[in-house]
Amino acid sequence: MSTRTIPLVGNRKNTGETLKMAGLYAFLYGTAFLFLLPYIWMMSTSLKTEQHVFSQVPQWIPPEITFEWYIAVLTGAPMIQWFLNTLLIAGATTVIVVVLNSMIAFSLTKLEWPGKRIVFGVIIASFMVPVFANMVPLFALISRLGLVNNPLAVILPFSAMPIGVFLLVQFFRDLPDEIIEAARLDGFSTFQIYYRIVLPLMKPAIAALSLYTFVYTWNQFLWPLIVLQQETAFTLPVGIVAMQPTQVFQPGAEMAGTLLAVLPLFIVFLILQEHLVNAVQAQGTVG
């Protein structure tokens, strides 16, 4: 390429680049706009009066606003109870997962004991067990333990999932052994090393796992549907499908219930999304 042609090529390239960038912006923001429409439809339907809900021409902004559907849902269905059930299940599962997984991940990466490689191999292999393929025997077990309709019926099986062990092992490995040896020389017991050194240093990994587990458990649908059969034991995801706050089918009421069910977790997501993104990315890099 001779020096004289460079400016010309550069210019043409610039116009091409500008066009390309404009197309890219249009595509990315256009997609984002389409992605937001379902949310807007949910919100506006939940605030519309019955006549506008069934309007032939879509009304994205309600011409008149009513809160009757929210009142119907909150008084006609045990939304608060479902919310508390979901919170209890997701919260307890998260605590158990974080405590037990960080303990075993610490043991697998920083302590030496016979057979640990076999144990780790079995945990990795269990990754391949599809959760739902296992549900019939798991239900037989849960009902034999008398746990149907009990929050433990969801908490215990979801605490057994291996993904957190795997994620934490990846992170704990990167913790230099020198730190642990130094602590041991300073007279720290194994438990103190775990509690006062490993856990504080691994905060980002633990935060990512916590949020991931919380969201994952909160959103479960099929398993709670099977083991929580009484209306008072439902979680939000199950409840909003089963609920009939009015005798007739009312999209307004459904969308109000949906929005109420979404809201708590969505706010958590908007505040803490970095941690959730980290957890998802970590899955991709460790496989």
Next chain:
Amino acid sequence: MATKDDSASRLDAVRSIDLSDTETRAGLLFAAPYLVIFSIFLLYPLVLGFYMSLFEWNVFMPSESEFIGLENYVRMVQDPVFWSAFRATVYFVALTVPTLVVFGLVLALGVNHNIKGKRFLRTVYFSPYVLTVSVVSLIWMELYASDYGPINYYLSYLVSNTPTWLNSFTWAMPAVAIATVWWTVGFNFIILLAARQSVPERLYEAARIDGASSWRAFRDITLPQMRPAIMFVSVVQFIWSFQVFGQVFVMTDGGPGNSTQTIIMYLYRVAFRQQDFGYAAAIGYFLFFVLVAVSLANYYFIGREENSS
């Protein structure tokens, strides 16, 4: 993606601490609580599932169950409803997996450019992923409503005969697939964006100096470098899509006819509506083997690739 050998050798590297009895004891103590729950609620059901699949299982009195050997599996192979569910599942997988992977990749490569509002775009694409499946289904049922939903209103400008979506034999499954893409493409997007960002920039600089077109750079740098992440996303997506349940359960209840009744949906029916646990356990085991085979094939291919490169 770490293979088993890789992780074992790395575990070897941390053998720096003295082997002593107290350490063994501590190691086991720290591992035990998880292992107890893991054994009871994951490993044991896996064994129990196979055992149950050999019985005409009596839900109310398990001890009265009748041993029938492999009869449940024979019945499965001869059951036309099972095969219809299998076909519906494969159809759903075919509709969703390629779409979700390619669309996720396109969004990731787009956002990777030097553009304004990256964080906003990421939040928007990823946000549906934090919704529960029942919420996603209920919202899309409103969007698809054939008499008052917005989709058919705008579509009626383009075509005279708008489909009835969830009540249509032709369109019910694609409709469920579209809702699924909205719901989960953010997961792939996040993983693929991270993978794209970890491709060393110097590779592209070298290509630019060599005068390579952006298509060549994409084909010869981006794709091969991102291959492990793309494979991972494809396999995970396959496993999820193969186990689709919530969307069809809420949006179509398997209908119209059995056109959207997938394997998990059928398993759910057989187990919890017909109380036929033995047969349902056999279907679960079939699913287990299909998905394990896919995972193993994936490990095999990725392992081979790592050896060859």
